[in-house]
Amino acid sequence: MEPVRYPGNPIIRPEDVPPSADGLEVVGAFNAGAVQVGEETFLLLRVAEAARCTDPDTVPIVTADPDRGEIRVVSIPKNSPGLDLSDPRQVIYGGHRYLSSLSHLRLARSRDGYHFQVDARPTIVPRSRYETYGIEDPRITYLAEEDRYLITYTAVSNLGIAVGLMETRDFVDFRRLGIIFTPDNKDVAVFPGTVQGHYAVLHRPSSSHLGSPDIWIAFSDNLQYWGNNHHLLGRRPGMWDGIRVGAGAPPLLTPEGWLEIYHGANEDNSYFLGAVLLDRQDPTRVLARSQDPVMSPIMGYERTGFFNNTVFTCGVVPGPGEQLRIYYGAADKVTAVADTTLGAVMDSLR
Numbered sequence: 001m002e003p004v005r006y007p008g009n010p011i012i013r014p015e016d017v018p019p020s021a022d023g024l025e026v027v028g029a030f031n032a033g034a035v036q037v038g039e040e041t042f043l044l045l046r047v048a049e050a051a052r053c054t055d056p057d058t059v060p061i062v063t064a065d066p067d068r069g070e071i072r073v074v075s076i077p078k079n080s081p082g083l084d085l086s087d088p089r090q091v092i093y094g095g096h097r098y099l100s101s102l103s104h105l106r107l108a109r110s111r112d113g114y115h116f117q118v119d120a121r122p123t124i125v126p127r128s129r130y131e132t133y134g135i136e137d138p139r140i141t142y143l144a145e146e147d148r149y150l151i152t153y154t155a156v157s158n159l160g161i162a163v164g165l166m167e168t169r170d171f172v173d174f175r176r177l178g179i180i181f182t183p184d185n186k187d188v189a190v191f192p193g194t195v196q197g198h199y200a201v202l203h204r205p206s207s208s209h210l211g212s213p214d215i216w217i218a219f220s221d222n223l224q225y226w227g228n229n230h231h232l233l234g235r236r237p238g239m240w241d242g243i244r245v246g247a248g249a250p251p252l253l254t255p256e257g258w259l260e261i262y263h264g265a266n267e268d269n270s271y272f273l274g275a276v277l278l279d280r281q282d283p284t285r286v287l288a289r290s291q292d293p294v295m296s297p298i299m300g301y302e303r304t305g306f307f308n309n310t311v312f313t314c315g316v317v318p319g320p321g322e323q324l325r326i327y328y329g330a331a332d333k334v335t336a337v338a339d340t341t342l343g344a345v346m347d348s349l350r
Contacts, residue, residue: 001344001347002295002296002298002338003294003295003326003338003339003340003344004338004339004340005299005336005337005338006114006336006337006338006339008114009299009301009330009334009336009337009338010301010330010334010335010336011114011115011116011335011336011337012029012032012043012045012108012116012118012334012335013029013333013334014026014027014028014029014333014334016029016118017029017045017047017106017118018118018120018121019049020047020049020071020104020121020122020125021071023051023052023073024049024050024051024052024062024071025049025050025051025052026047026048026049027048027049027050027101027306027333028046028047028048028101028103028306028332028333028334029045029046029047029048029106029118029333029334029335030045030046030048030312030329030330030332030333030334030335031045031046031136031137031138031312031314031328031329031332031335032044032045032046032108032138032314032315032327032329032335033138033139033140033151033314033315034140034249034314034315034316034317034325034327035140035142035149035315035317036317036318037171039111040109040110040111041109041110041111041113041116041317042107042108042109042140042171043107043108043109043110043116043315043327043335044105044106044107044108044123044124044138044140044151045105045106045107045108045118045335046103046105046136046137046138046314046329047103047104047105047106047122048101048102048103048134048306049062049101049102049103049104050062050100050101050102051073055075057077057078057079058075058076058077058078059075059076059077059078059083059085059091060073060074060075060076061073061074061075061076061091061098061099061100062101062102063098063102063132063133064102064125064126064131064132064133064134065132066126066127066128066129066131066132069127071102076091076093080093082094082095088100088306088307089306089307089332096158097158098133099133099134099156101134102126102133102134103134103135103136103156104122104123104124104125104126104134104135105122105123105124105125105135105138105153106118106119106121106122106123107119107123107171113317113319113325113337114337123171123174124153124166124174127176128155128176129157129159130155130157130159130162130164130179131155131156131157131164132156132157132158133156133157133158134156135153135154135155135156135164136153136154136156137153137154137186137187137314138151138152138153138314139151139152139153139188139189139190139247139249139250139314139315140250140315141189141190141191141192141250142192143192143193144192144193145193147169148167148168148169149167149168149169149171150165150166150167150190150223151165151166151167151168151174152164152165152180152188152189152190152201153165153166154186154187154188155179159183160182160183160184161183161184161185161186161206162179162181162182162183162184162185163179163180163181163185163186163188163203164176164177164178164179164180165177165178165179165180165223177223177224178224180201180223180224180226181203181205181226184205184206184207185203185204185205185206186203186204186206186246187202187203187204187215187246187247187248187263188201188202188203188204188247189201189202189247189248189249189250189251189260190223190250191250191251191258191283192250192251192252192253193253195219195281195282195283196281198219198220198221198228199219199220199221199222199223200217200218200219200220200283201217201218201219201220201226202215202216202217202232202247202251202260203215203216203217203218203226203247204216204245204246204247212234212235212244213235213243213244213245213246214231214232214233214234214235214244214245215232215233215234215245215246215247215262216229216230216231216232217229217230217232217283217284218230230284232278232284232286233245233262233276233286233289235264238267239264239266240264240266240270240272240274240292240293240296241262241264241265241266241272241274242264242265242266242267243264243265243266243267243269244264244265245262245263245264245265246262246263246264247260247262247263248260248261248262248263248273248312248313248314248316249261249313249314249315249316249326250315251278251283252316252318252324253280254277254342254346256277256280256287256346257277257278257279257280257283257287258277258278258279258280258283259275259276259277259278259342259345259346260275260276260277260278261273261274261275261294261313261316261326261345262274262275262276263311263312263313264293268309269309270296270297270308270309270310271297271309271310271311271312272293272294272295272296272297272311273293273294273295273296273311273312273313273326273328274289274290274292274293274294274348275289275290275294275345275346275348275349276288276289276290276349277289277346277349288349288350289349289350290348290349290350291348291350292348293348294340294344294345294348295311295326295328295338296311297309297310297311297330297331299330299336301330301331301333301334301336302330302331302336303331304331305330305331305332305333305334306331306332306333307331307332307333308331309331310329310330310331310332311328311329311330312328312329312332313326313327313328313329314327314328314329315327319339321341322341322342322343323339323340323341323342324339324340324341324342324345325337325338325339326338326339326340
């Protein structure tokens with residue numbers, strides 16, 4: 001059974017987020033990390049901004065200059081030889097691949113989990129040469145024993161797609177802990193507790209040669225250096241997760257084991273959500289996996305947007321009893337929310 005969508009979806013639209021600078025427009029507010037902090041729900045939104053196009057004959061590209069702390073906009077004539085605009089998410093020109101937008105992270109708060117107040121200014125912006133094309137898709141993990149929040153995010157630059165880690169205790173001050181996975185890697189989610197004395201993380205390495213975009217698991221003693229890697233979950237050709245899979249929200253510890261709600265894409269490049277159950281003591285062991293999706297793109301705001309037919313979660317907030325509240329990006333443009341139960345997700349497992 002599909003999760004129950006909030007009737008007021010989408011809960012955050014691009015027009016709800018003020019641009020960070022003159023000349024920019026917000027084109028997406030989606031793929032938010034989510035966590036409960038006291039009586040409030042915090043979302044750390046991925047906010048995608050593009051340069052306002054003032055000349056219909058050019059394509060503007062926006063990048064970050066970490067040395068000067070500035071946003072740069074370069075305009076490319078549309079009749080330039082070798083200009084490739086076939087994918088709306090990127091611009092290929094002169095042998096280089098650029099993103100069509102630049103993302104930063106923005107905090108939003110809510111008392112009821114549905115109505116959010118978005119901060120007027122960016123919370124976390126690109127700051128290093130590994131982030132010149134933006135920072136994306138944060139996942140928030142609360143380490144209760146250490147009373148701190150870990151935030152993983154995708155760091156994008158001309159050097160590739162890497163994974164950064166930062167920490168905070170109050171969502172006011174953030175400390176970068178550096179790059180923990182080199183290119184190409186993404187979809188990284190830290191477990192909310194140690195496993196046999198070690199930190200654990202899900203990640204998704206990619207290769208243009210052999211292999212496929214699958215989920216791996218790694219372990220660490222210090223959050224900086226990750227090893228003891230194991231291939232965890234592969235794609236299933238011909239199914240809803242037949243082309244690629246990746247971690248969604250950080251895993252949840254249940255009486256049956258670690259529950260991970262992950263995303264998968266099919267041959268039509270439609271994105272779905274499913275679940276996998278991992279052994280509590282040895283999360284390299286898969287106990288069960290969704291045969292059918294837990295959630296599919298069926299609503300108009302999920303089917304039409306920047307990247308159509310997409311539901312993509314970076315954060316699930318447990319509620320009273322067995323309630324699970326899924327915050328998700330819809331069509332790479334807006335943020336939506338849907339409610340389900342632990343029992344309903346477990347029923348999807350085979």
